[in-house]
Amino acid sequence: xxxxxxxxxxxxxxxxxxxxxxxxxxxxxxxxxxxxxxxxxxxxxxxxxxxxxxxxxxxxxxxxxxxxxxxxxxxxxxxxxxxxxxxxxxxxxxxxxxxxxxxxxxxxxxxxxxxxxxxxxxxxxxxxxxxxxxxxxxxxxxxxxxxxxxxxxxxxxxxxxxxxxxxxxxxxxxxxxxxxxxxxxxxxxxxxxxxxxxxxxxxxxxxxxxxxxxxxxxxxxxx
Ligand code: 6PG
Numbered sequence: 001x002x003x004x005x006x007x008x009x010x011x012x013x014x015x016x017x018x019x020x021x022x023x024x025x026x027x028x029x030x031x032x033x034x035x036x037x038x039x040x041x042x043x044x045x046x047x048x049x050x051x052x053x054x055x056x057x058x059x060x061x062x063x064x065x066x067x068x069x070x071x072x073x074x075x076x077x078x079x080x081x082x083x084x085x086x087x088x089x090x091x092x093x094x095x096x097x098x099x100x101x102x103x104x105x106x107x108x109x110x111x112x113x114x115x116x117x118x119x120x121x122x123x124x125x126x127x128x129x130x131x132x133x134x135x136x137x138x139x140x141x142x143x144x145x146x147x148x149x150x151x152x153x154x155x156x157x158x159x160x161x162x163x164x165x166x167x168x169x170x171x172x173x174x175x176x177x178x179x180x181x182x183x184x185x186x187x188x189x190x191x192x193x194x195x196x197x198x199x200x201x202x203x204x205x206x207x208x209x210x211x212x213x214x215x216x217x218x219x220x221x222x223x
Contacts, residue, residue, distance in 0.1 A: 004180075004212035008221055012049070012183055014030060016213045019181045020053035023124060026177050030123035031063055031100040040069040040125040040167065041090075043082030047128060048180050051090035061095035067117060067183065069125050069172065070136035070154075071100040073109060073163035082162050097104070100165055106153035114150035117167075122175035125167075127180050133190040133202035137166035140201050141223040145169060173208040180204060191220050 007022075009015040023039065030037035033065045041047070060063075071119070074080045076099055083099045101112045127135045137146050144152045150171050154164040170180060181192050194205040194214070 001198075002210040004195070004207075004209045004214050006221075007213065008091060009217050011217055012046075013217055015046075015096070015181060015183055015217050017149070018055050019047075019050045019056055019126070022177075022179050022183055022213055022215065023050070023054050024057035024099040026124035027058055027064055030176070034123070036065065037123045038065045038067060038120055040122050040172075040175070041086050042126045042128050042181075043072065043085055044128040044181055046185040047126065048085060048089045050126070051086060054187045055091035058092070061092040064087060064092065065098060065120075066090075066092065066095050067098045067122065068113075069098055069127055070138075070164055070166035071102065071109075071164065072108050072161045073100075074104045074161055076102060077156060078093045078160075083113045094155065104157060106165055110151045111154040113165060117150055117171075124177040124179060125172050126179050126181065127172070127177045127204070127207070129187060129190065129194070129204040131186045131190060132158065133204050134192065135160065135180065135204040135207065136172070136209075137164040138203040140203055143199070145206070151218060153214045165177050169203070169206055173206075173211070175208075175211060178207050178212045180207065180212060180214045182214060182220045184217070185219040187220045188222065191216060201202060 092107040
């Protein structure tokens with residue numbers, strides 16, 4: 001079992017630079033090799049600046065499909081919406097956005113998204129990690145972690161808002177590349193467990209290690 005690639009960054013700024021560079025490289029490579037790029041975006045507070053930096057690195061976005069690794073089931077113009085976060089920070093002229101049909105509710109939205117994404121293989125998935133080791137909306141001890149398929153509904157998420165949809169672990173691990181961005185001392189204990197090896201209690205540690213690049217700051221790595 002190969003180990004994930006780890007990029008140790010001095011601070012948030014360096015994390016943003018490195019993460020945006022990895023995404024831009026993956027997009028260019030996918031377009032060159034496969035004629036299109038399928039990217040799964042993430043929510044949370046860490047990624048907003050990554051989207052801004054990525055906008056500067058990729059001037060032209062035709063043939064780029066922007067999907068969501070997970071989404072909060074709130075209106076798309078809600079402050080909690082990941083689609084709103086991404087569209088407010090990522091300038092991607094010519095890209096094809098694939099927002100989640102949140103109006104259908106968690107189960108309906110998950111089913112519709114699974115049908116829309118289908119067997120499309122993601123070129124790169126951008127994921128964050130919570131202090132509890134969750135990634136996307138795959139939470140420790142929740143049934144979705146073991147479920148197959150493409151996209152699943154989540155109710156009573158421990159991280160607000162409670163209703164979400166998430167791609168499955170299998171769909172993330174099918175991707176060509178997985179980028180995990182982690183900053184801050186509060187995530188250090190779980191990041192150490194991710195680096196130590198796969199553990200059922202730590203969802204982020206179950207991401208395919210051969211495809212995984214972890215971009216983290218000193219605080220998260222030195223905990
Ligand atoms: C979400 C995310 C979630 C997030 C982590 C890290 O919508 O909340 O998909 O998995 O990436 O919780 O969030 P922070 O970057 O805010 O710490």
